[in-house]
Amino acid sequence: MTTDLAAALAVLFASQTGNAEWIAKHIHEEALARGYNSTCHALDDHAKANLTGDNAIIIVASTTGDGDPPDNATKFWRWLRRAKAPELEGLKGKKYAILGLGDTNYSNFCNTAKRLEKKMTDVGAVPFTPRGFADDATGLEAVVDPWIETLWKALPQVACYDEEKAKAFEERAEKDGKFCLKIGAEKESVAGGADADAKKENGETAHSIDIVPKSTDGKDSAPVSSVNEVSQTTNSGDSGDKSSVANAFLAPLNAEEHDLLDAVLFTPVPIVVSKTALDSATQLTNVAKIPTEFLDVDLADQGRPIEKSVMLPCHMLDTQSMESPFDYTAANPFKAKIASVRCLTGPKALKRVLEIELNITGLGWEYAPGDAFGIVCPNPDGLVLPLLKRLSLEPTQLLRVTAKGAAALQGLPFETKTPITVYEAFKYYLDLHSLPKKSFLRVLAEHTSDPTAKKTLYFLASAQGAGAYRDLRPQQPTLLDILHTFPNCQPPLARLLETLPHLQPRYYSVATSRLVKEHSVTFAFNTVEYRTPAPYNKPMAGLCSTWLDVLTGKNSAQNVRVQLSDKELYVPIFPKPTSEITTPFQLPEDPSAPVIMIAAGTGITPFMSFLAHRHHLCSSGTSSSSFGAMWLFHGRRFASADGDALYESDLDTYVKVGSLSRLLVCLSREDVTPDQIRYKYVQDGIRALGAEVWDLVHERGAYVYVCGSIAMAKEVNQALADIIVQNEGAKDGVEALTLLADLGKKGKYLKDIWT
Template sequence: MTAEEAVAPPPTMPAEATRKAASLSVLYASQTGNAEWVAKHIHEEALVRGIKSACHVLDDHAKADLSGNNAIVLVASTTGDGDPPDNATKFWRWLRRAKGADLEAFKGKPYAVLGLGDTNYSNFCNTAKRLDRRMNDLGSIPFTKSGFADDATGLEAVIDPWLKKLWADLLTVVEYDEAKEKAFRENAGNAESKLDMGKFGVAKKDDAAKKTGAKTTSATPVDNASIAAVTAETQALSLSDQDRSSVANQFTSPADSSAHDPTPIVVSPAGLQAVTTLTGVAKLPTKYLEVERMPDAERPIAHSRTNYFKLSAGHESAFEFTAQSPYLAHISRVRCLTGAVALKRVLEIELDISGLGWNYTPGDAFAVVCPNPDELVLPIISRLGLDATALYKAGTAGASASQGYPFSMDEPVSAYEMFRYHIDLHAFPKKSFLRMLAEHATDTSEKKTLLYLASTQGAADYRGLKAQQPSLLDLLVSFPTCSPPLARLLESLPHLQPRYYSVSSSPLGERETGTVRFAFNVVEYATPAPYHKPVAGLCSTWLDKLTGTCTDRKWQDVSDTALTVPLFPKPRPESSHPFELPSDPSAPIVMIAAGTGISPFLSFLDHRARQLKQTPPPPSAAFASSWLVHGCRFPGADGDALYDTEISAYLADGALGHLTRCHSRVEAPPLPADAGVSYKYVQHALAAESVRVAELLADARARFYVCGSVAMAREVNGALAAILVSQGICADNVAAIARLSEMQAEGRYLRDLWT
């Protein structure tokens, strides 16, 4: 998809809509922080350009005064399988129920839409497209083309040209201060987008290598001594905290830091040395924050670890808890679900949520608010020359009423707290961020490399950074003369986002009263060759260390340790078809999962097993038409066939009617010659039982559930489409895909996916 193809042309503005709007309202719906970052920077640039602007999350739409004389810019991502982000669910509910004057206010209102999505998912940019359609239906007028950016190919390929066109078109529909706009253009002109690299006087690559002894393929000459110095300073800072040894709580990090050791990035020397002129260099981020260190004020690291998240009181609903104000759930038990042969460890944790007031149902999910590891936080603070315990206050420059704070400004925040709890230190660097780093690098070679990566000529190397997965520390070590001010970092880096987990338990039963369970992989891997950088999952590693790196298959009681996990319930999506059991217990269900995708289905089955023990129980044959298809690598107690004991019990007591296991690392039993498949993956099992699958696809009462990775779901979707064709239900693949889409719209085909 090209940038042009990703943008839909607007109709011509009618004559009655030519009166300029008095202000701009920027509204966003964001799940991972990308849409929020874009929206807030549009808002900040608007203020600098002399436009009266306000920025709000969609759920706070009432604060935006949509009935006023304003233009609207909507920036929206999509989560799950086409659902709106959690912070847009109230908006959709309001919009669906709105009447009269509320809807009339949209008529003739100028608007623009930018969608952020991923074509790996079937409902690409669904939230933004729904917004676009609804605004059109209400009579609003798009003043610029709608843009739909694809994370699979790089969001900036669409976002950057869309923003350029946005500003040209926005100034024709909204009032602005001409003097401020002129000053902005002059400043932007000074920050050139076309640069002659000769002015940097860069030494030849051989000379640079001789000077430092570094490999010429590194981003900049960085020797091992520099990296060692950062690590040594970090250890000294960490160990100098007199309270560290006495802290035994969830925020203490392990000593092993191999996954966080600084790794200089690699840039192609051929591409870099061949460049004489750079074009399309990314714009500098708008400056809007002022950060001030408070004199003689500090907060010890140990205090921050133990007291930063405090149990919130006065919440009338479980859904009032948020990432900024989470509920502290005590850990009750932990166990390992995998054996010695498994390539990954899977843990299950039970949490005490008796004070949360959350009446969860099977299929629900919640978010864990996890911190960055000290092994990354402390070296960054040291590298930037900051005092970890110093307290800071931040405000907006000039008259800006910014909504772009990276953290709550109700009270001062320490440098440690900023980097530990608020900033995403693993976020893939935007080109504008690299441009900002270039402004604060004193070495000409480093400056050239950063500008090259932020330019059109460096596009291939910029894309190559994806495979390297550089952290903020990696970038700072790669460019040792770069020392960006704290305010510029806070403006440029996205917020640290919570991690979502599906419930694996039922709220029924004595043990489950006031508790919830969830399962997860302990994520560990290395980046591809030639980098081989070790990577540890942020939240899964933290939870693993928090619970003592459990390897025991039996439940371990840790309730006496006072360990807590900050969390908040995930709001139900604004959909009439949530990921939950059908109300009719006799309706056939097919549950398809790989790995930990089985978690919500365990909550389904656990719930049904407990229903069978209730008085009066459902009919004995009520759940006979339930079918679980689960994929793993290795069978047995030593493998990763999760919940074997529980599933056997569900089969025995009738909570589950049929089970199909698939093992990708084990040769499957031979099948009839005409079957043409093996039970290696879940899609193979579906194809092998195509007649039965077809009968269920044709049954209007049956529901299909898929939970797992996007890649797995794509294969399952293809297998189901092929079955629809081979069994004569659909004429061809196009018709089969359309049929599956209809099933999704009807709530008969539900998917809970992740990348």
């Protein structure tokens, strides 16, 4: 090897939901297995990675919101923006590769990765492989998997590696990277790679398994659900006695566990796999690699009773006060006590909306209107306990988890003050709801004794099974659903801890001003309930919203505030850091600038903090003439008070006293006549008042804020473009969209949107 090769790899990630972190860590683990000297860190821990040292850099970066960097990249951006030339000199000529994760439903696709790429170019770093931009709207794996394969091909010319380890890895990869289905009258077998070809020459069958199911009772094993079985297999989610399913399939829960179950016991629903492509396949190619093993897991003889493990207990957290509120994170949150709850909607509403007030005394967070915070929510006991039964794991046993091999230098997948129990690991740390990655399905295949199930799992993890794998997304299976589908699958605990993604926090905007109540914060949210698309029709519930609803007593009395300060109810939270590369979703620094707020449903939440802040200032003696106009377009379904008129009395007050200059309510489910001057959607209201809206923006320098779903934001964006053209602010739609993009770059057109 030549001496100009880098001595090591530094794998860095910027991750909001865990996808980028998972990909980066598995690149790192495979790099170690291939013989590279590798480290892996979040971008905020860039100092540990020694970016200016003798290493090549691999970055996996996601984008959150409408172009914002993830929270664990904010400190890195701050350093990068403020670093002096000598500090960045070590990046000149540095070899790097970058993979961006994004969603083309948003206008600033892969914005974090693009900004990083530009900055690396500006400081003189050199890419050693083409960038990759993966789209979550169509499936990340379509770009991620080929990009990683290209990465491995390029790295030998970039960094030093152990040739013996590399050779051993390639031999293993060649052996299990390709599976050939040999179809016979009596049986089928799966054979793998070059080893199989060599052994066939000697009359042997390599890496072969029987595919025809064998059973001790003379019956065939139950097959995985197929497409024509949908009506029989996917509606079990809300029919019948749910406890009977647990008793029959998952084994009885003991009395202690039954008492701990929250709102619902999850009934496993088999996944539906279309095997048309499998039936016609002669071989499976590009089967996902088996992830590297890097953990040793032992179960201690002693345990901890489950009742001491509920509600994110103190023994799992470092409860000392932090110097800064931003030192609290998802891994080490602040325990906020629930002060009160009220239901904001009436019986006519299609969704219940709750508002919760938290006491944050001791946090020291001087939040601004529009700021947000994360909530660390647990998995429900109704899923965790049956799942542990299915895996034959004792919930109360303490875990001893240690990293092995080269990965030992990188620490554990989760760290706590004291050892945690099996129950705590599954309740607080592991994501049991997200779409399984192909590599995880490969792991399941390796630990499945039934040949038919094994072949189906190999298929889902292969190129030939790409369509069937995509069809899993609308089914939204839990880990329990998948294991129920493959009853002979029994993955080891260590493999689950290594390959399952981590449970991610949920973010909420503040709905009030700290000027109103200094040590308190309120937020509002829908209690999420829905069904997966037809033909699956599986009932679903939001993870965090359901937990908060159950925790606060499932209140439904409209606008009745229920005081909960006398109860010991806590929510683990942490402030969401503001980005240094994008304008925060906050009021303009110039209070005289007009503000146009556009929202649908609970998207009104941050605007209530805007209005509460402005109203308090006006009530405290500041002349309302000192402030710019504030307009609010709010979309909801119903006009009547017993529907979804969120914060109606507050808004009426703000209008009466002049804190809110203009309120336009748009009603999507009401038949209204033109003389009522009401509109169906917020974009209709924007178009109707187009001349006035454009005057506020163009002549008076208004700031425009949009909060709601991505679908609503797209319609609003088009409506704004239309009124710009109609009022001769642009010659055509293309120029108008460019103008809006420029306003966004200037921080005068801000969006807080979600899919």
